Each structure stands twice: as C-alpha cells, then as structure tokens.
Amino acid sequence: xxxxxxxxxxxxxxxxxxxxxxxxxxxxxxxxxxxxxxxxxxxxxxxxxxxxxxxxxxxxxxxxxxxxxxxxxxxxxxxxxxxxxxxxxxxxxxxxxxxxxxxxxxxxxxxxxxxxxxxxxxxxxxxxxxxxxxxxxxxxxxxxxxxxxxxxxxxxxxxxxxxxxxxxxxxxxxxxxxxxxxxxxxxxxxxxxxxxxxxxxxxxxxxxxxxxxxxxxxxxxxxxxxxxxxxxxxxxxxxxxxxxxxxxxxxxxxxxxxxxxxxxxxxxxxxxxxxxxxxxxxxxxxxxxxxxxxxxxxxxxxxxxxxxxxxxxxxxxxxxxxxxxxxxxxxxxxxxxxxxxxxxxxxxxxxxxxxxxxxxxxxxxxxxxxxxxxxxxxxxxxxxxxxxxxxxxxxxxxxxxxxxxxxxxxxxxxxxxxxxxxxxxxxxxxxxxxxxxx
Amino acid sequence: xxxxxxxxxxxxxxxxxxxxxxxxxxxxxxxxxxxxxxxxxxxxxxxxxxxxxxxxxxxxxxxxxxxxxxxxxxxxxxxxxxxxxxxxxxxxxxxxxxxxxxxxxxxxxxxxxxxxxxxxxxxxxxxxxxxxxxxxxxxxxxxxxxxxxxxxxxxxxxxxxxxxxxxxxxxxxxxxxxxxxxxxxxxxxxxxxxxxxxxxxxxxxxxxxxxxxxxxxxxxxxxxxxxxxxxxxxxxxxxxxxxxxxxxxxxxxxxxxxxxxxxxxxxxxxxxxxxxxxxxxxxxxxxxxxxxxxxxxxxxxxxxxxxxxxxxxxxxxxxxxxxxxxxxxxxxxxxxxxxxxxxxxxxxxxxxxxxxxxxxxxxxxxxxxxxxxxxxxxxxxxxxxxxxxxxxxxxxxxxxxxxxxxxxxxxxxxxxxxxxxxxxxxxxxxxxxxxxxxxxxxxxxxxxx
Numbered sequence: 112x113x114x115x116x117x118x119x120x121x122x123x124x125x126x127x128x129x130x131x132x133x134x135x136x137x138x139x140x141x142x143x144x145x146x147x148x149x150x151x152x153x154x155x156x157x158x159x160x161x162x163x164x165x166x167x168x169x170x171x172x173x174x175x176x177x178x179x180x181x182x183x184x185x186x187x188x189x190x191x192x193x194x195x196x197x198x199x200x201x202x203x204x205x206x207x208x209x210x211x212x213x214x215x216x217x218x219x220x221x222x223x224x225x226x227x228x229x230x231x232x233x234x235x236x237x238x239x240x241x242x243x244x245x246x247x248x249x250x251x252x253x254x255x256x257x258x259x260x261x262x263x264x265x266x267x268x269x270x271x272x273x274x275x276x277x278x279x280x281x282x283x284x285x286x287x288x289x290x291x292x293x294x295x296x297x298x299x300x301x302x303x304x305x306x307x308x309x310x311x312x313x314x315x316x317x318x319x320x321x322x323x324x325x326x327x328x329x330x331x332x333x334x335x336x337x338x339x340x341x342x343x344x345x346x347x348x349x350x351x352x353x354x355x356x357x358x359x360x361x362x363x364x365x366x367x368x369x370x371x372x373x374x375x376x377x378x379x380x381x382x383x384x385x386x387x388x389x390x391x392x393x394x395x396x397x398x399x400x401x402x403x404x405x406x407x408x409x410x411x412x413x414x415x416x417x418x419x420x421x422x423x424x425x426x427x428x429x430x431x432x433x434x435x436x437x438x439x440x441x442x443x444x445x446x447x448x449x450x451x452x453x454x455x456x457x458x459x460x461x462x463x464x465x466x467x468x469x470x471x472x473x474x475x476x477x478x479x480x481x482x483x484x485x486x487x488x489x490x491x492x493x494x495x496x497x498x499x500x501x502x503x504x505x506x507x508x509x510x511x512x513x514x515x516x517x518x519x520x521x522x523x524x525x526x527x528x529x530x531x532x533x534x535x536x537x538x539x540x541x542x543x544x545x546x547x548x549x
Numbered sequence: 550x551x552x553x554x555x556x557x558x559x560x561x562x563x564x565x566x567x568x569x570x571x572x573x574x575x576x577x578x579x580x581x582x583x584x585x586x587x588x589x590x591x592x593x594x595x596x597x598x599x600x601x602x603x604x605x606x607x608x609x610x611x612x613x614x615x616x617x618x619x620x621x622x623x624x625x626x627x628x629x630x631x632x633x634x635x636x637x638x639x640x641x642x643x644x645x646x647x648x649x650x651x652x653x654x655x656x657x658x659x660x661x662x663x664x665x666x667x668x669x670x671x672x673x674x675x676x677x678x679x680x681x682x683x684x685x686x687x688x689x690x691x692x693x694x695x696x697x698x699x700x701x702x703x704x705x706x707x708x709x710x711x712x713x714x715x716x717x718x719x720x721x722x723x724x725x726x727x728x729x730x731x732x733x734x735x736x737x738x739x740x741x742x743x744x745x746x747x748x749x750x751x752x753x754x755x756x757x758x759x760x761x762x763x764x765x766x767x768x769x770x771x772x773x774x775x776x777x778x779x780x781x782x783x784x785x786x787x788x789x790x791x792x793x794x795x796x797x798x799x800x801x802x803x804x805x806x807x808x809x810x811x812x813x814x815x816x817x818x819x820x821x822x823x824x825x826x827x828x829x830x831x832x833x834x835x836x837x838x839x840x841x842x843x844x845x846x847x848x849x850x851x852x853x854x855x856x857x858x859x860x861x862x863x864x865x866x867x868x869x870x871x872x873x874x875x876x877x878x879x880x881x882x883x884x885x886x887x888x889x890x891x892x893x894x895x896x897x898x899x900x901x902x903x904x905x906x907x908x909x910x911x912x913x914x915x916x917x918x919x920x921x922x923x924x925x926x927x928x929x930x931x932x933x934x935x936x937x938x939x940x941x942x943x944x945x946x947x948x949x950x951x952x953x954x955x956x957x958x959x960x961x962x963x964x965x966x967x968x969x970x971x972x973x974x975x976x977x978x979x980x981x982x983x984x985x986x987x988x989x990x991x992x993x994x995x996x997x998x
Binding site (some may be wrong): 392 | 631664673675676678681683684695702703710711713715718721725728731732734736738739752757759762780782784842845846847857860978
C-alpha cells in the first residue's frame with residue numbers, strides 16, 4: 112500500500128515575516144532580517160548582531176491573554192506558527208484526534224541566564240559551586256512557572272492540547288536537522304499507517320546569553336557587527352560565519368485520501384526524506400561530505416526521483432567556511448553534472464540561522480517557491496569562492512517553475528537530513544493542482 | 550490500518566546493554582532485580598552526604614564500556630572529555646549492546662551490516678547545564694567581595710567557558726558519539742519526550758527499518774535526575790518522594806507511596822530485521838510486536854494520564870495482534886506518585902478488564918529509581934531479561950496494597966514472565982508510550998546464563 116503524504120497547512124514566524132504571506136514578500140524583496148541584537152544587552156559581547164523576530168506578539172493571535180507569558184520565545188513562536196498551519200489547513204472538530212499527532216524539532220530553551228548565574232554566584236565556596244547551596248539558591252531564585260516551560264517538548268504538548276491531537280506527541284533534537292527530521296519522521300508515520308494527520312515542524316531561539324556564549328565559543332558566528340546586513344554571506348569568498356536567528360515553521364501533513372475526503376487544499380506533496388550520519392567528528396562535517404551526500408541520495412531514492420528532476424535546492428548554507436564548501440561538494444556528488452544546472456540558494460542570508468527550526472522554515476520557503484514559481488536569492492553573495500562554484504542565485508529572486516524541490520540541512524554531531532517537496536500531481540488525471548498562493 | 554501492521558517486516562532484539570544503579574552489566578542487573586538482598590531503592594536527599602543509592606556506580610572508566618579493541622578504547626577515552634554524564638552512560642550502554650550482539654554468534658551486528666545500513670535512535674532529556682561549567686566565568690565577572698556583575702559577562706565571562714561547552718549540552722550527543730565511535734552512518738535521531746522517549750525511540754527505529762533505510766538500529770535512552778539542575782527541576786515538577794526525609798523510597802502502587810525517587814541510568818538494545826538477524830546467526834531476546842503512543846493533555850492529570858495510557862495500550866495491543874489475555878506481564882511506569890499510579894491502575898483495568906487480576910505487573914523503578922528518559926529503556930530491558938529467564942522480579946518496597954490501585958503487583962521472584970510483555974511509560978502531562986515484545990519462537994533464543 113502506498114500512502115501519499117501531502118501538505119495541507121503551513122505557518123511560520125520568522126525575522127522577515129510572521130506568516131507565509133509576509134515571508135514570501137520578504138524573501139522576494141531580498142529583505143535581510145539581521146540587525147543589532149536587542150533581546151538583551153549584548154553591547155559588551157564579541158558578537159552583537161542577530162536576526163530577531165520583531166513586532167510580533169502571540170497574545171494578539173492566540174488569545175488567552177497572559178497564558179503564554181511564562182513560555183520561552185520558541186514556545187510562543189511554535190504556538191503561533193502551529194495555529195496558523197491548523198487554520199490554513201481548515202482543521203475542525205471533525206478530525207479524529209486519535210489519528211492526529213504532533214512531532215516537532217524544537218531545541219533546548221536553556222533557561223533563565225540571570226537566575227542561573229545568580230544561583231551559581233551565590234553558591235560559590237572557595238572557587239567552586241557547592242551543589243547543596245546551588246539547590247537551595249536555585250529553588251529560591253528561579254521562577255517555577257517559567258522553569259516548567261523551559262523544556263524542549265513543551266511546544267508540542269501545548270499544541271497537542273490546543274489542536275486536540277491525541278495520537279503520538281513527540282519532540283526530537285538532532286541539532287540543526289531537528290525540524291527537518293521531525294517533518295520526515297511525521298511523513299513516515301503517515302506512510303506506515305500509524306496516523307492520518309500530523310502537525311510537524313520546529314521552533315527555536317538561541318538569541319540569549321547561553322546561546323550566544325555557546326556559539327561564540329565554537330567560533331561559528333560572524334563578527335561583522337559594523338554591518339549586520341552584510342554579515343551572512345553564504346558561499347561567498349569572504350564569509351566568516353552565521354548569525355543567530357530564531358523563529359518557527361509548522362505544517363499539517365496529511366494522508367492524501369484523508370485530505371481529499373475532507374476537501375482540503377493541497378499545498379504540495381512530501382515525496383522524499385533522507386537522514387544520515389557523517390560518523391566522523393562531533394565538531395566538523397566529514398570533509399568529503401559523505402553524510403550530506405547520503406541524506407540527499409536517500410531523499411531522492413525515497414521520492415523515486417533522479418537528479419534531473421530537482422529544479423531548486425534550498426541549501427543549509429550557513430555561511431561558515433566549512434559548511435558551504437562541504438555542502439557544495441556533497442551536492443555535486445549527489446547530482447553529478449546536473450548540479451551545475453540546478454539553482455541553489457541559502458535563505459539564511461536573510462533569515463539568519465534558526466538552528467533546530469531552520470529546516471522547517473526552509474521547507475516553508477520551498478513550498479512558497481513551488482506555489483509562486485519564484486525562488487529566493489542568496490543575499491550578500493558577492494565574491495565567488497573557487498570551492499563554491501554552483502549557481503547560488505545571487506541577490507535577486509528568479510522565476511523557476513519548479514516541480515520538485517529539495518531542502519538540505521546539516522547539524523553538529525554529524526547529523527544530516529534532506530526533504531523533497533513536489534507539486535501535488537493528481538496522478539489519475541495528470542493534473543497539477545495549485546494550492547496555497549503567496 | 551491493522552492490515553498495514555500485519556504486512557510489516559518482523560523486527561527482533563538481538564543485543565542489550567545497561568548502565569544502572571542496579572548494575573553495569575546484564576548479569577549484575579538481573580541478579581539485583583531478582584535477588585531479595587539487592588540494595589533497597591532509596592535515594593538520599595541531595596546535599597546530605599553526596600551518597601545516593603539511586604546513583605549508578607558508573608565512573609566512565611573505559612572497562613565499563615565492555616571488552617573493546619585498543620583503538621576503540623582510545624577513541625572512547627578521547628571522546629569522554631566532550632561528554633556529560635548522561636552522554637557517557639548512554640554511550641557505555643550502547644557499546645555494551647553492540648558487543649552483546651556478537652556474544653553468542655560468530656558475527657556481531659557491527660561486523661555483519663554495512664555502516665550505511667546501521668542507524669541510531671536514542672531517547673534523551675534536555676541536558677542539564679552544569680554550574681561548574683560557568684563557575685570560572687562567573688568568578689571572572691565578580692568583584693573582590695564575590696559580587697557577580699552580569700553586565701561584565703560579554704567581556705570577561707564568555708572566554709572562561711570551555712570552547713566546546715555547548716556540544717556537551719546537546720541531547721543528540723549520545724547518538725552522535727555512538728555513530729562516530731562505531732561508524733554507523735545510517736539515519737540518526739534523538740527523541741526528547743522525557744519519560745516516554747525510550748518506547749518512542751523503539752517505535753521510530755522500527756519505522757526506519759520498515760522504510761528500508763536501515764537493516765539494524767541501535768536504540769537507547771539515557772537520563773539522570775541527579776544533577777543539581779535536574780533535581781531542582783524535579784522538585785519543581787514532580788511529586789518527589791518524602792522530600793523532607795533523609796531517605797526517599799519508591800513504592801509503586803503501595804498505599805504508603807509518597808512520590809518518585811530521582812535516579813540515573815541508560816539502556817540500549819539492537820533491533821534487526823528478522824531474516825538478516827537469522828542469517829547472521831544472531832541470538833534473539835524477543836520480537837517487537839507493537840510500539841505506539843497516545844496523548845490526552847488536559848487539566849485533570851489523573852484523567853489525562855489514564856486516557857493517554859489507555860490509548861497507547863490499546864493501539865499497541867492492536868498492532869501486536871494479541872488480545873489482552875495473551876500478554877504475559879506488564880511492566881508498569883510505576884512512578885510511585887499518588888496520582889500517576891492511580892491513573893495507571895485505572896488504565897490497566899480498562900484495557901485488561903477481568904484479566905487484570907491475573908496480569909502480573911512489575912515496576913523496576915522501585916529498585917532503579919526514576920532516570921527520566923533512561924528509565925523506559927532500562928525497564929524494557931528488565932522485562933526482556935525476564936522473558937529470557939522466564940521469571941519475574943518483585944516490586945520493591947510494596948507491602949500495603951492500595952484499593953485505588955487494584956493491580957496484581959508481583960512481589961516474588963519466581964512467577965513466570967509469560968511469553969510476552971508490554972512496557973508502558975507515562976509523562977505526567979498526559980503522554981504515554983508502549984512497546985509490546987514477544988518471545989521469538991522460530992529460532993535460536995538467548996541462553997539463560
């Protein structure tokens with residue numbers, strides 16, 4: 112039995128737009144969301160820029176004023192995008208909750224930096240943090256209501272409750288491929304008959320002192336404080352790292368017959384998914400790009416597509432020296448000569464790097480491209496790098512009537528994942544149906 | 550969808566590894582589960598004396614990772630520097646499980662399968678931030694009187710944090726280290742759904758094999774509630790047993806129960822598709838008959854948990870093709886908290902009906918304490934070993950039945966385990982997950998040690 116999986120709802124909250132419509136507008140205008148960081152005082156940090164979600168408030172769309180105040184930003188983004196996706200899909204009470212699950216790839220919220228550092232500081236005895244004192248102090252200093260929310264699975268739990276999903280509810284963390292894998296695994300659950308309907312995607316925000324500390328110590332971030340708009344330079348010879356981003360992307364995936372039976376509008380079909388491990392180092396991708404190549408090949412294989420069938424690749428394209436070089440190599444290995452004919456762009460040049468959520472947001476970008484016939488550009492791609500010699504769609508969007516689009520992600524620890532979305536093709540009539548329009 | 554399940558590939562369990570407070574080897578773990586003179590499941594109040602009986606004796610010594618070639622021992626030693634305790638325990642359990650696949654056959658799973666066809670799927674918790682990782686930075690931002698100035702963090706604190714600190718805090722690190730150490734290049738994922746993660750990882754691993762993306766999957770789960778940060782969270786979130794006393798006792802389904810006991814541990818198993826497992830001469834612990842999960846998130850915790858468990862149990866039994874009467878025993882979540890145990894007992898009665906009175910129920914948390922994500926896998930392994938030895942282990946500290954928890958609690962160590970079991974786990978927000986396992990009848994079974 113071949114159970115096809117289609118996308119019937121989409122929602123997003125990003126630094127350049129807090130709905131699919133706004134995101135499309137921003138992408139095709141080449142709007143860059145990177146600015147001076149405002150979420151905390153970073154004026155004495157080595158890196159002072161980020162791509163923040165601005166002028167957005169969950170309470171205005173989700174109601175229940177005050178309920179979400181204790182939630183970290185990623186949970187708020189997840190709920191906002193999740194409700195958009197459910198609304199876009201036209202879900203109502205007729206959905207069988209027991210056949211409806213939630214699977215997200217939301218990252219580590221880390222917690223309250225001020226409370227943590229104060230708890231440690233108050234517990235120092237002769238240069239070391241005394242555990243029993245830390246316990247006493249942390250119970251006194253931390254806000255219990257907020258701490259309960261600082262868990263990566265809380266967005267999935269809230270959304271399951273809000274949407275009446277009684278099937279599997281899960282969160283996965285696989286570094287920067289988390290939401291990609293949550294979407295791929297959701298599709299697999301539908302394909303194998305465990306459920307008929309899934310809300311899936313991811314949300315994350317690491318724009319806080321813990322996140323900025325961690326990624327600065329890894330030397331992964333761009334230090335171009337003087338010109339935030341030019342900081343993320345995927346595949347450019349002068350790239351020096353990524354910029355922290357944040358946001359959420361959410362989707363309703365549905366078994367095709369289930370979607371057709373309820374008259375749902377189909378935005379696209381999820382046709383391919385591949386996951387792999389470099390099995391090399393936790394810090395670096397394999398220099399031959401073997402894991403990324405394998406994930407792409409698995410996605411192509413599961414979609415029963417050949418390299419020439421892919422019309423656009425949304426790359427991971429972080430803008431670090433190693434990622435962009437290795438990803439280019441992997442694309443060339445997976446697509447052969449065809450790789451020079453396929454446009455490849457990195458929307459992180461506009462959105463920043465939303466870490467575990469990036470795959471979901473980039474899938475939204477791909478669906479928008481399927482529907483609009485326009486692919487987004489790679490901004491700040493000014494100076495060619497001999498190691499990065501593909502068509503990166505510099506500066507301006509391009510009209511491409513794409514039928515199949517691949518999105519690729521790479522994560523710390525050697526994680527790789529790729530998805531393929533296709534125009535929904537009613538194979539019985541050969542008619543290509545257009546769904547959501549930007 | 551039942552017809553789909555009947556067409557599914559058959560998947561068997563061919564290796565196990567444990568790191569727990571009841572032992573660091575399969576043999577020691579089983580001995581402590583079943584023998585009456587095993588240490589009682591008590592956890593000393595943190596800060597009392599630093600000694601906690603819920604704590605594993607695991608020290609991350611290289612010998613605790615099994616008998617390995619020198620090159621792999623060297624790689625593990627080097628990698629240990631990048632691991633926190635949860636990751637170290639998870640990696641050790643994973644190595645032991647991989648080693649176990651070759652214990653009674655000529656060719657281990659690692660030797661048999663190509664790296665690209667070997668996947669990893671783990672369950673893990675949000676990894677706790679260790680205060681010590683930040684203490685130097687905080688000192689650097691403090692004045693002579695020890696007053697910390699957070700405004701100085703960007704200039705003076707960040708540089709004092711270890712360069713790779715954040716990689717210690719990623720929950721996917723156990724799976725990633727195991728892939729790197731053993732050249733496992735198949736799909737890799739880590740489920741962070743707290744207490745229900747382990748069973749969900751088994752379900753996902755089965756889907757991976759059934760999709761054709763892998764022939765074998767190393768499935769594990771690891772967790773600790775004993776770091777200071779996690780203990781603080783446990784205090785905020787859970788009913789922690791008799792927290793005002795110096796010793797905390799886990800008493801699942803007992804009328805005197807007063808809450809869960811924080812613990813730590815990791816477990817891992819290897820799943821293979823049946824034909825290839827038989828082809829390599831693997832010995833088989835059991836066959837996965839079903840694996841699913843359900844939810845019922847709502848304000849009334851007892852109702853939510855009961856309904857979630859009912860959904861997970863009924864779906865798993867449906868997948869397994871067995872009716873409730875055919876299940877040999879049930880490994881309960883058995884948290885030892887008032888509401889959770891009542892909800893669980895109600896769900897068991899709803900599913901098993903009149904046969905509830907005869908269904909043996911075990912709950913290893915009474916001995917092992919609660920290691921959050923890790924607990925589900927340790928409990929699954931405990932029941933696998935019960936199948937292997939064909940006898941059950943008692944619920945510790947159980948003496949006064951609670952009329953609100955009318956389950957057939959196992960109190961002896963000589964009851965039959967039956968030929969199948971269901972492993973049930975719960976997360977108190979209203980999420981439940983289940984795995985059903987049956988004895989594999991068609992070939993070589995693991996010998997009783």
